[in-house]
Amino acid sequence: METRECLITYLAGGVNSPVRSFKHLDREPLIVERGSGAYITDIEGQSYIDYCGAWGSLIHGHAHQTIIEQATDFLKKGSSFGITTAIEGELARFINYLMPSMEQMRFVCSGTEATMTAARLARGFTGRSYIVKFMGHYHGHADFFLIEAGSGVMNLNQTASSAGIPSSIIQHTLCIPFNDEKALIELFKMYKDQIAAVILEPVAGNMGVVPSSKNFMKLLRKITEEEKTLLIFDEVITGFRISKGSAQSYYGIKPDLTTLGKIIGGGFPVGCLGGRKEIMRHMAPEGKVYQAGTLAGNPVAMAAGLSSLKLLDAKNFYEELQEKAEFLLKPIEEAIRGKKACLNRVGSMFTIFFGPTVVNNSYDLKLIDNERFKHFYHAMLLEGLYFSPAQNEASFISQAHSFDDLLKTREVLLNYVYKYL
Template identity: 45%
Template structure:
């Protein structure tokens, strides 16, 4: 469909919101600063679709940036939330749901011998680094340029995703002293890893990595790269921390660590394990996690950690995935959608490189494979902005940034993907 899309109500709400919230949004990328037009204010989600306040219905490839592996408002999850809400929304005390979900996670991530539920990926990454520093008695942390681990001060150094979208390599308000022990190196550069560890290995507590980058677009590790990280960190007595908040359960039912057969010391999760409700978790080796209070002196707490609504939603989602083959269906949708994007671009003579891993896909306006944040930045951002607007006119909703991966769900059935493919064909032709 290419008929005129009305955005009058979204425009009014955005104008009102800008007088109430910074940029009119609760998270920066939603403000559409990297694309054209006005942010769509969403009234509801239905399976693979978003419906905005003006009544426009879009095929959704954002899916709340990852959690919605079954699509919007799946019956199993909404029923679990409704039933749990009737029993109470928060206890400030343990519940059996935490134990059950912890088992479900550990079954899929055996490297997480002990884990702790938190409320966000940011909180999980921050807490994992604290535990790693306590365990090693060291202060320095290595991260990769373009990898985003939340907005904790020490990790907000040359991050990707929303920060890269705004062109802010660091953030004002973060003291230089806080990031002085954060060492930032290029992704997929083995020489840089070995050099930083040879120079400062005795002071490095942890290396934190998105095993497959998702916050600078979808970028895989080079062959053998994660295995090299495992070897180097072990050699120097540092902990390897996999941030699988985005890719966990998405690139493989057991995460990137199962896909690549690399066992990290600590793992950070989020998104999928909450079924669309706010959640995070971190965990790993028992000897590291036993330092976390109350077993040990490393303090971390949260009023809503292990919230029964999030636990119930996560259990329902994972149960439904196991019972229905939803992961395989979503992975097929990602593969075929990526193929449709590439086909449409090729037919239009537009240089584009695409990729799909599990239930995620991505593409860049480029004519070569990309391996680092520096590579990613050579892509044509203006072309992405134009395409984003053309696809909105054709009722396809992509992340409003060239620095984000796309997601599929089991609700993205072949007929939905076929409709999207027609929209991609038309939009690329219009470029």
């Protein structure tokens, strides 16, 4: 049976995660065979410079030799035990060194598990029910996070954004506009003493790259402290992506809890939640908030993650990444000025939006030109460039991208801008 036919026959929708299907792009999905450094190669032998990097997980590029060696060493000793291994403590200690707010943590197998557990912990710790999230932010696919929001605080008529979720499940999730100080203040007045936690992507990646404004972030920390509501930074994307100390050091804000994933697994399935000891002590077995996992803290994934973090702890790692981001993106920013497009970037994560000239929140996304994105995306694939395959996603530069790769990419992007925008 031919590969494509096999996938379509035996996998639901032919994929294991919907965006991979390229359904919204009206073309057959890529089927990748291997990756090396900044490049991926598909089963037809076509190579692409990869700016998706397993959705931001691969900050060192594909098949990095040191990470592979570390993971292989551990794999040889046994792939999984369901018993504690020393490497779990080592990775936790290293995360604490890079991100001191993570006084204690718990490893899980995905970002979804991390955010789901953080919300449960926040509810268990505060004894309150409501969780606040922001429109356009994604925190994995736990039922109560899949919300289609109303247009503001006065219209909290929310529905689930997926079939299979009873309305009773989402009744304690409140979803308000991002970067909207007034909405935040109003919401806290309406739900006084009832909000367990506010969760956010400090730099949103799942509506395309949209940073929190610094004032919004300050207000958020102030209100949550005053109201004894936990502030959860979902740093599954931003963790060790935008700086060595992640978004919390970028903004100078200490969250109560943080969720991590992607980079801390070095390409393996890992998630993590952590924060203040006083809160983490409420997790079972010490406390009453239950969580467990057969493969949680898997030693091969821990070893790959530790190796990935040690590599990014190198001198000038983020300065070099920043230099690469500016080399690639500054000329594009200049070229699209005055056109119906904009480019948002923080560190090495970026999105080019077609349609709006500014994107600060989910309302600005209403101007997105999906047909233009589709055209752009097809043109990029033909040029051998693989960006994250949706307009509301972030693309990423890795340490493995060479200046030659970036120069080629820059020329293709500039040509597109001059020809079509």
